[in-house]
Amino acid sequence: MTDPIIKFDKVVKRFGDLTVLDELDFEVQKGEKVSIIGPSGSGKSTVLRILMTLEQIDGGIVAVGGEPLWHEPGPNGLQPASEAHLRKMRAQLGMVFQQFNLFPHMSVLRNITEAPVRVLGLSKVEARERGEELLELVGLADQADKYPHQLSGGQQQRVGIARALAMRPSILLFDEPTSALDPELVGEVLTVIGRLAEEHDLTMLLVTHEMRFAREISDRVCFFDKGQIREEGTPEALFTDPNEERTREFLKAVLD
Amino acid sequence: MLFGFEWDLSNPLAFAISILPILLIGMWVTIQATVVGFFVALVLGLIFAILKSAPSRFIAWPARLVTEFIRDTPLLVQLFFLYYVLPEYGIVLPAFMTGALALGLQYSAYTSEVYRAGIEAVGRDQHEAARALNLPSARTFTHIVVPQAIPRIVPAMGNYLVSIMKDVPVLSVVTVLEMLNVAKIIGDRTFNYLIPLSMVGGLYLIMTLVASAGVRLLDRYLPKQGLPLK
Numbered sequence: 448m449t450d451p452i453i454k455f456d457k458v459v460k461r462f463g464d465l466t467v468l469d470e471l472d473f474e475v476q477k478g479e480k481v482s483i484i485g486p487s488g489s490g491k492s493t494v495l496r497i498l499m500t501l502e503q504i505d506g507g508i509v510a511v512g513g514e515p516l517w518h519e520p521g522p523n524g525l526q527p528a529s530e531a532h533l534r535k536m537r538a539q540l541g542m543v544f545q546q547f548n549l550f551p552h553m554s555v556l557r558n559i560t561e562a563p564v565r566v567l568g569l570s571k572v573e574a575r576e577r578g579e580e581l582l583e584l585v586g587l588a589d590q591a592d593k594y595p596h597q598l599s600g601g602q603q604q605r606v607g608i609a610r611a612l613a614m615r616p617s618i619l620l621f622d623e624p625t626s627a628l629d630p631e632l633v634g635e636v637l638t639v640i641g642r643l644a645e646e647h648d649l650t651m652l653l654v655t656h657e658m659r660f661a662r663e664i665s666d667r668v669c670f671f672d673k674g675q676i677r678e679e680g681t682p683e684a685l686f687t688d689p690n691e692e693r694t695r696e697f698l699k700a701v702l703d
Numbered sequence: 704m705l706f707g708f709e710w711d712l713s714n715p716l717a718f719a720i721s722i723l724p725i726l727l728i729g730m731w732v733t734i735q736a737t738v739v740g741f742f743v744a745l746v747l748g749l750i751f752a753i754l755k756s757a758p759s760r761f762i763a764w765p766a767r768l769v770t771e772f773i774r775d776t777p778l779l780v781q782l783f784f785l786y787y788v789l790p791e792y793g794i795v796l797p798a799f800m801t802g803a804l805a806l807g808l809q810y811s812a813y814t815s816e817v818y819r820a821g822i823e824a825v826g827r828d829q830h831e832a833a834r835a836l837n838l839p840s841a842r843t844f845t846h847i848v849v850p851q852a853i854p855r856i857v858p859a860m861g862n863y864l865v866s867i868m869k870d871v872p873v874l875s876v877v878t879v880l881e882m883l884n885v886a887k888i889i890g891d892r893t894f895n896y897l898i899p900l901s902m903v904g905g906l907y908l909i910m911t912l913v914a915s916a917g918v919r920l921l922d923r924y925l926p927k928q929g930l931p932l933k
Binding site: 499500501534537538540541542544546548549550551552553554556557561562565566592594595596610611614 | 828829831832834835836837838839842846847850851926928929930931932933
């Protein structure tokens, strides 16, 4: 096996007295599609938020692409990362949020082109072309000039995906991308994510409650419980024949 | 006679008509003081708001202290201070500028709170999205936070605009010839206070109604989700 693109080494995360991640060890290989499932409060989303640098860690090391994310080398070994280091590291990652987090005052196209122009230094024309291509990819080519509130939830989330992709990340994080959607809109978003999983060598990390979908697209499924990975394996193994009693209980509860 | 206009005391209506141009000159001063005061309040308030939310305590605390002090002392005290104390230190401003500055200073303490509330009302989700996209924090402030905060602060700012307008007569104590001061002079000279003061009330009502309507109109036409960026 090659070096993992994501590596959590005994990572601890606390919110006050609550330990959300308890010396978590976790690795993801380049190009791998990993689904994270588990009860709420098990630390699933926290893993993504730490990777996206939205949440600091209280212990351990997180490495992305072989480099520490929250630390950088200093005169006395590793020291907390500077904003410049975080900016550099963040360029490898993209995130799709549960609540979409689109910029409500920006047109759909502007939502997508804002960061490529400002951060990557693309010209407006280049960014526009990239944006239109991505809108095509998510099936919203005709909605470029609309504003988020004029779109359905499913369409908004597809814009969210296009926006994240516009930064050309090598790792894409999905934080419960369909949890805020009406049931009839879930399918269109999953279709887009599924297509991405099939056609791109993106590394994908997906926190989800859509078990059937997780089973279809994942190379590996991790069951989180109490801040640790309780069990992981191929979708077949984990869904059909889990080893752990806790996994079985959880799957029984969500699949019924 | 005032400002070159004679008054006609033959009957109340003739008197009212004859002093209207005089009062309108005063009203124009009132409007100017309101506009300058409001502008100062908007600019200074934004500066205070940014200082108050500065990450460094050594900046945030003094800023908070200053605005609290401004807010908790009467406008008249500040006005006297600027008008009588500053010249002792060689800063001599025309009465009008001193007055407008005092108004703006007093209200900047209030507008800074409005700005702060508007800025804080822009959700964490927006900051996180900007961070995930690696947008620089200055860009996030100017292009994500501010356009969304503006529609939220317009109604409150509009209220302060009207309040400033109603506080302009305070400037009469430092000799500014705004509308009320003019009316009082007319009264002193003609011994008829009823008509000029009633007219001041009526003219004030018109001004505040127009200002409020303008603010409401602006509020209605600003998109609630923020100033649009194509």
